[in-house]
Amino acid sequence: MAVDDASHRIIGDLLAQRTGQQLTEGRRWRVSSALAGLFRECGIENVDQLACMLERPGEQQLATRVVEALLNNETYFFRDNAYFSVLANQVLPDLAQKRAATKRLSIWSAGCSTGQEALSLAMIFAEQPGRWKDWTIEILGTDVSNKAIATARSGQYTQFEIQRGISVAQMLNFFTDCDGHWQAADRIRSMTRFQQHNILDYPPSPGRFDLVMCRNVLLYFDPETRAAAFDRLAGGIARDGWLMLGAGETVVGQTERFKPAAFGSSLYSPVHEDLAAANRPPLRAAVS
Secondary structure (H helix, E strand, C coil): CHHHHHHHHHHHHHHHHHHHHCHHHHHHHHHHHHHHHHHHCCCCCCHHHHHHHHHHCHHHHHHHHHHHHHHHCCCCCCCCHHHHHHHHHHHHHHHHCCCCCCCCEEEEEECCCCHHHHHHHHHHHCCCCCCCCCCEEEEEEEEHHHHHHHHHCCEEHHHHHHEEEEEEEHHHHHEEEEEECCCEEEECCCCCCCCCCCCCCCCCCCCEEEEECCCCCCCHHCCCHHHHHHHHHHHEEEEEEEEEECCCCCCCCCCCCCEEECCCCCCCCCCCHHHHHHEEEEEEEECC
C-alpha cells in the first residue's frame, strides 16, 4: 500500500469513527482542498504529514478539526424548493389536522448544517400567520459539526449565503443587514433551536417529532450504518409522523422501520413494530 493510501485510510477511519461517514474513493479528491487551510496552519504540505501528526498522542483537538473540515456542510435556503412545496401544501396541512387539539408541532432537521433548512421551515410558518395562529412551533436543528451549529445559532449569513434560495422580498422581510452580514429576525429564530448531535446517537426527543427531515445525510453511510441511522430516526418520530429524505436516498431495501408514503417523493411514514432497535447502543462517537 502506498503511503498516500495509508494516510487516507487513517483519515477515513477517523471520519467514520467520529461521524459514521465513509471516505469513499469518490470523496478522496476533495480531501486536500478541504484540508488546505489546516495544512497552512500546521505548516505541512500533504495528507501524509497530517496522518503522522494524527498518530501522535494528545492530538484530539487536531482530529476534531480534521473531521470538521471534511464534513460537507453544503446547504442553502429552500434547497430543492419542490420539497418545501410538498411540505407547505401537503405535509403541514396533514399535521395541522392531526395536531388540532394540541396546536403544537415538533420538527427535527437532522443534519441541519448551518441552519438554512430549519429557518426555511420557520419562514413557511411565518408566511401563513392565519393558519398557525396560537400554535407552538418547535424546530430543532442538529448536526455533528460544532462549527456549523455555531453559525446556525448565530442566525447570521453572508451576502452570498442570503442570496441562495430566497427572494428579495423574503430577504427583506426576515433578515436585517448588519455590517455586511444578514441577521435572521427573531420571529423566525424563536421557532428554532440548534444543538450538536450525531444521528447515530439516541434521538434528542424520543417519539416526539411530527416531522423529521434528514436530507443528503444517509448517502454518506455504508449499509450497516445507514440501517442504524434509520433505527435512530424511527425512535425519534411520532407514530403518525413523517420522514423526508433527500432525492438520492430511500428506505426501500435499506430498513423495515419506514415505508413509502402515499403522496410526495422522498416522504416516508414509520412502521412501529419494534422500538427495541432504536434503543441499541450508538455505533459511533460524536465529534467532540
